[in-house]
Amino acid sequence: MISLDCGDCFDIWRGQARQLLSHGIAPCAVTWAGAGGDLFASAGPMPLGQGPRQPRVPAQLPGLLCQAARYRGEQRWSLLYEVLWRVAQGDRSAMLAGSDLGSELHRRVKQVRRETHHIHAFLRFVPAAEGAAEDAAVGAAGPQFVAWHEPAHDVLGDACEHFIGRMGQARWLIATPRDGAYYDGQTLQYQRHCPAAWQHLAQGGDDPDGGLWLAYYRNLFNPARLNPKALQGHMPGRFWKHLPEGPLIPALVSDAQLGKRRDGQAREVARLKGKRVGKG
Known part of the structure; x- marks a missing residue:
């Protein structure tokens, strides 16, 4: 059994999946166990380099997998690879909602979209505490508004661009237990691992009104x-x-x-x- 860790990053997983597919590695022979490891998986070598196979998949599948990858749950990455494997083998029903596997894939996509709506609707900005941005590594000016949010899935990376249009040229910071985003009025900075200083700053805001x-x-x-x-x-x-x-x-x-x-x-x-x- 090949045990991999993609760090909950879709781009890393995609590279691993491509390499596995090119060597014809079936889903039953690989697991994404994460940092905690898999007690029931014996260590196996990851094939080096690209293999001889060059499977092709429908153009819409990568986007569908990318959306489902934001879902936090069991078999998060293994399910995506199983869908990819079966479609690459010619079974396109694996990506359709009518099949058991495709139904779970689309359920996860639906949950991710719903959570994106939640962050747009329920995230609340408050004025940042005065002088609190000095050690937050967000520039000399610092954010004017901060927000703390706890999404159920990893949606901030895509959802944060919505707030650029909503907040105009204001400087703002959004922090979650996992990731964070800072907009200085011109450039959006996204961090997959939210700095502790950002989290402290986001939870220290107060609305005087x-x-x-x-x-x-x-x-x-x-x-x-x-x-x-x-x-x-x-x-x-x-x-x-x-x-x-x-x-x-x-x-x-x-x-x-x-x-x-x-x-x-x-x-x-x-x-x-x-x-x-x-x-x-």
Whole structure:
């Protein structure tokens, strides 16, 4: 068994996969065990250089594999190689959603796309702490806005370009437990391994006007239209802890379920001061 480690990098995996394919190495003879190793895999040599075979695959397959490669899960790289192997052998059904293998491939692509939507929707920038960028290796000026996010899959590398158009010429930094991105107003810098200084900087931001947003969100919340299942579907609970309004949501949901859905708005309106209008 050949045990490989691509460092969770698609470009490295692609080079390894090409080399394996050229030597006719079947999926059952190779595993991507990662840094932790595989207790059940005996060490085997990786064939040197390119082999005699030059398999061809459909043009759309590399892009599909690249998207699925961002999915974090079991057999992350082995599944991709099995799809690639079978398609290279002439079985194109392996990349189609109608087959068992293709169904899992497309499920992973769908999850990655959904997570990309989540980072666009739920990542929140806050002003960077003054003077905190001095040791963050992001230039003298440093970011104006920072954000901390914990995506379920490796989507930041592609998703971060969205924020260039969204934030204009502002300087910003996004950090996650794995990777990070910094935009200085002109150039986007992406790091596959987020520096600890970036992570510290991203988690140290504070919004001085956060209270205004919380007051707005609390008063905008309509208990009569609450649908907890839809809420969890569109905004999974794992994001709440990193959203400014996140701590408010459980209490708002609880109040709505305990009767405020019926009479909460009427009670709040009754507390407002006003003047009596007499009959004309």
